[in-house]
Amino acid sequence: MPHAMPTERKIEAGDIITIDFGCRYQGYCSDMTRTVFVDFVQDYIKPIYDLVLKNQELTLSQIYDGANVRILTKMVENDFKLNHFDLVHALGHGVGLEVHEEPILSSRGGDFILRENMVITDEPGIYFGGKFGVRIEDTIVVTKQGAKRLTNSEKGYVIIKG
Numbered sequence: 001m002p003h004a005m006p007t008e009r010k011i012e013a014g015d016i017i018t019i020d021f022g023c024r025y026q027g028y029c030s031d032m033t034r035t036v037f038v039d040f041v042q043d044y045i046k047p048i049y050d051l052v053l054k055n056q057e058l059t060l061s062q063i064y065d066g067a068n069v070r071i072l073t074k075m076v077e078n079d080f081k082l083n084h085f086d087l088v089h090a091l092g093h094g095v096g097l098e099v100h101e102e103p104i105l106s107s108r109g110g111d112f113i114l115r116e117n118m119v120i121t122d123e124p125g126i127y128f129g130g131k132f133g134v135r136i137e138d139t140i141v142v143t144k145q146g147a148k149r150l151t152n153s154e155k156g157y158v159i160i161k162g
Helices: 044-061 071-084
Strands: 016-021 034-038 093-095 101-105 119-122 125-128 134-135 139-144 148-149 159-161
Touching: 016 134, 034 134, 044 071, 044 119, 044 125, 044 134, 044 139, 044 148, 071 101, 101 119
Parallel strands: 034 159
Antiparallel strands: 016 034, 093 101, 093 119, 119 139, 125 134, 139 148
C-alpha cells in the first residue's frame, strides 16, 4: 500500500520500512520518503529498490521549466512495466502551503506543463500489498536549468540495526 497504517507489530531483522515525513518552515511544507532496511537488505529486494532509485533519478534529470508531466510519468510507467511492475501511485504532486497540492504528476492528468519555481515531489514507488513497498521521494523546485533537490539525504541502501 502506498500509504500504510502503523500497527503494534515489532520490527524484525530483514524488515523493509518506508518512512514518509516532512516539515513546515515559514508556512511552507516539505515531503520526503526513504525506504530503509533492518539489519540487511534481502537479495530479492535489491533489483526492486534499484529500479525505483533509477527511475527517481531519471525523473529528476528530466524535470525543468516546460517539462510535460504526462511524458515524465509515462517514462516511469513504461520502465516499470518492462520490469513487470506498475506505478500504482502518482509520480509526485505539488507542495506548498499544504503537503499535497496540485499538480498531481500522473499520466491520467493530461499534458500539464511544469513551470519555473513550482515545488513538486518526485516519488516513484513499487508496492506489494500487505507485504512491503519501496518509495524514494524528494521535494524539488523546478528551474529553467532543471530540478533542484530541496531534500538531501542518502538514497542508497540505508541499513539500520534492529
